Amino acid sequence: MINPIWLDTFVTLVETGNFTRTAEQRFMTQPGVSQHLKKLEEACQCKLVVRLGKGIQLTEQGQRVYHYAKNQQATEQNFIASLKFDAPFEGECVVACSGAIAQRIYPALLALQKQHDALNIHVEVAPRRTILSGIANNTLELGIVTNQPESEDIHSEYLGEEALGLILPRSLPDTVETSVLKDVINRLGLINHPDAMHYLQRYFNDCGELELAKVNPNKLPHAGYINQLSQILLPVSEGLGYTVLPTSTLEFVSFADKLTVYKAKNEVTEPLYTVQTRHSALPARYQAVKQTISQVLR
Known part of the structure; x- marks a missing residue:
């Protein structure tokens, strides 16, 4: 040189x-x-x-x-x-989140990108542990996760709540006795997915049904597994099983009329947080992205 x-x-x-x-x-x-x-x-x-x-x-x-x-x-x-140079509406923005959150925020982010064609928005679907690891390692700049992370290296801001639902085939009533529901879920079997165990545990603990709170999700029979969010509810709609997902997913399937959400005593929700590294500020272009996400999820 x-x-x-x-x-x-x-x-x-x-x-x-x-x-x-x-x-x-x-x-x-x-x-x-x-x-x-x-x-x-x-x-x-x-x-x-x-x-x-x-x-x-x-x-x-x-x-x-x-x-x-x-x-x-x-x-x-x-x-x-x-x-x-740090223009507020120019450059690449990468947002990592769950598939259910991506379904909700992506249309609004596309509308933002349409207003500012120099903005390049990437939405990456990833599990919570991958998002937090990416933020901690500085390979991701902005993520959305459930439950506030405890790491001192990660800055989080509360966004809102995500409602969870026990989703059943429409052929079953949305209100049944808890004892009957236990028989139903044992008979049908769980349509498992990457977040199913976490969602089930949270749902059983918070739904206000004492009998369900005693159930160990790890011992429930399974009727299938799929890791594509858009397909998880398909076997449920065909009467082949049940699952637990954010209730917002029902808005994005064409067969929602074949599904029902169990009406528990208590509404079950999970808190949502944006996460970013604690040690550096986000580029200016992320401010409009964060504002758009906040408007959708609040």
Whole structure:
């Protein structure tokens, strides 16, 4: 790599055409200017100037090195300027969240992107542990998770609540005795998915049904498994099982009329939080994204 200090001295020498003025502008001695020129010629392995008294004339190689040095200066200046540039509606924004949250926020984020076509929004569906790991490792800038994280490296802000529902085939009533419901879920079997155990435990603990609170989700029979959010409710609609999901997912399936949500004593919700690294501020373009998400989820 060519020493950038030698290149800067060379550019000044070419533009002043004089060793004395170069030394003055660079706050150097004339021998120091000559030394930089000598080292630059040695690095380039060619003669760059012809001395004409106190002036100079560039060789062909010298002209090429001068243009190269000017390009390097311009590239560096542009790069430094880019570090200070933080437009509120320009650049890439990556948001990581669950599939259920993505269904709710993506239409609004697309509308925001449509208003500001220089904004490039990516929504990445990922489980909670992956999101928190990405924030902690600085590979993600903004995430949405359920339950407030305890890590000191992560800053979180409360967004709102996400309602959970025990979703059954429409052929079953939405209100039954708890003892009957236990028989139903044992007979049908769980349509399992990546968040099913977590959702089930939360639902049984918070729904206000004492008999369900005693149930161990890990011992319930399963009727199937799928990790695609858009397909989890399909087997339920066909009477092949039940599941627990955010109730908002019912708004995004075409067969919602084949499903019913059990009416428990208590509404079951999970708190939602935005998460970001604690040690650095988000770029300005994320502010509109966060505001849009907040409007949808509150």
